[in-house]
Amino acid sequence: MCRSQSNIAFYPRYVGCSFREHFVLWGKELRVVEADPFKVIVLPVSGNSVGVELRKQDVSWKEFLSSANQRPRSNHYSPVYRPIDSAINILFSSGTTGEPKAIPWTQLSPIRCSADGWAHNDIRAGDVYCWPTNLGWVMGPVVLFTCFLNGATLALYHGSPLGRGFGKFIQDAGVTVLGTVPSLVKTWQSSNCLEGLDWTKIKCFATTGEASNVDDDLWLSSKSYYKPVLECCGGTELSSAYIQGSLLQPQAFGTFSTAAMTAGFVILDEHGQPYPDDKACVGEVGLLPLYLGATNRLLNADHEKVYFEGMPMHNGMRLRRHGYVLKRTVGGYLIVQGRADDTMNLGGIKTSSVEIERVCDGADESILETAAISVAPLGGGPEQLIMFVVLKKEYSHQPEKLKILFSRAIQSNLNPLFKVSFVKIVPEFPRTASNKLLRRVLRDQVKQELSPRSRI
Numbered sequence: 328m329c330r331s332q333s334n335i336a337f338y339p340r341y342v343g344c345s346f347r348e349h350f351v352l353w354g355k356e357l358r359v360v361e362a363d364p365f366k367v368i369v370l371p372v373s374g375n376s377v378g379v380e381l382r383k384q385d386v387s388w389k390e391f392l393s394s395a396n397q398r399p400r401s402n403h404y405s406p407v408y409r410p411i412d413s414a415i416n417i418l419f420s421s422g423t424t425g426e427p428k429a430i431p432w433t434q435l436s437p438i439r440c441s442a443d444g445w446a447h448n449d450i451r452a453g454d455v456y457c458w459p460t461n462l463g464w465v466m467g468p469v470v471l472f473t474c475f476l477n478g479a480t481l482a483l484y485h486g487s488p489l490g491r492g493f494g495k496f497i498q499d500a501g502v503t504v505l506g507t508v509p510s511l512v513k514t515w516q517s518s519n520c521l522e523g524l525d526w527t528k529i530k531c532f533a534t535t536g537e538a539s540n541v542d543d544d545l546w547l548s549s550k551s552y553y554k555p556v557l558e559c560c561g562g563t564e565l566s567s568a569y570i571q572g573s574l575l576q577p578q579a580f581g582t583f584s585t586a587a588m589t590a591g592f593v594i595l596d597e598h599g600q601p602y603p604d605d606k607a608c609v610g611e612v613g614l615l616p617l618y619l620g621a622t623n624r625l626l627n628a629d630h631e632k633v634y635f636e637g638m639p640m641h642n643g644m645r646l647r648r649h650g651y652v653l654k655r656t657v658g659g660y661l662i663v664q665g666r667a668d669d670t671m672n673l674g675g676i677k678t679s680s681v682e683i684e685r686v687c688d689g690a691d692e693s694i695l696e697t698a699a700i701s702v703a704p705l706g707g708g709p710e711q712l713i714m715f716v717v718l719k720k721e722y723s724h725q726p727e728k729l730k731i732l733f734s735r736a737i738q739s740n741l742n743p744l745f746k747v748s749f750v751k752i753v754p755e756f757p758r759t760a761s762n763k764l765l766r767r768v769l770r771d772q773v774k775q776e777l778s779p780r781s782r783i
Contacts, residue, residue, distance in 0.1 A: 439620025444473035452478030458506030591615035613646030671701035693722035
């Protein structure tokens, strides 16, 4: 149910739905009635009939639209002038680390994210832009504002982006810029659902939400004569990305080539000191606080405590927390190593979940995706490496065999001292609404299974 300030609820009616959809929506209808809104505008799923008796104060969508004809209005629109920091909408963070944060976007937010789209993805009039998302995730408003302010066409697809139907839509709509998330690309590749489709109108791809796989990016690029796949990493609270790929620079799959416009950052060592900008290194990122479009308040948390408390000073300014670990390569490219709170200590050596997952994803052809976590034994001692695995549909495996495969891959590619303690095969991973992997849920699940009470 979506309620406006005038206390009007918009509700879709379930004419033409399947039995399961009918049942689910019927339950939602009961909740709408129980909420007792002053007025409900009921939308039919198909056709004009809502197929239900309305209350006296309620109206159908058709009646709502026709009422506009009875209220003539001027053809001239008078804009309402508001301060630059006035709120235009409220978004919620993904909740990967805990309770989602309520983040108000201001008048600056659309300017910032649409400027990024123009500068880094070359989105302009004549382009057709599509990104599987929703308005609850930051990419929803980003795509809308980027299209509207840069004059591009927004391509909207109703349905799941996982199958061939979406791929054909991209072809038929003539999409020129396609945004993705890595797990979506992995699904397309494993199901072979894009076979025979023509995506050659795409001039570049964009990807965000989780760490990319080089082989998957190469496969995606091949669908449009090896056009670039531009990485972007940012946050809802930033209204944009702080590191991105760029069409003006040489690109490497799975990496970022530059800081975004107006963004600055440093990579911190274990003592909170920044590494030199030209040095290959790994550490937590600290954002420079002067950042166009970044938030200065939260509605359900202490903004200062969440983003600034405990961060070191740099050139007389306190750095802003983003919570991710970055790796700078010898060539100057950047690779996201996952969240700082997903870093694990294995045998006294720090490593990231993402680094281990990259290696294990390629350990065997049966693997669709992996998730790495570490937990301390109940009796104390070094952290143990636990691997969760989702297999491709046509494959089956014994956990012990995968444990050997993973250990060999990790020892060969990362560190000979690392070993996998336990492997668990699951049908799917817990994810946020924006498709981010919830490692904390997996970690809590393992701790629950290992607790003495769970064994009683």
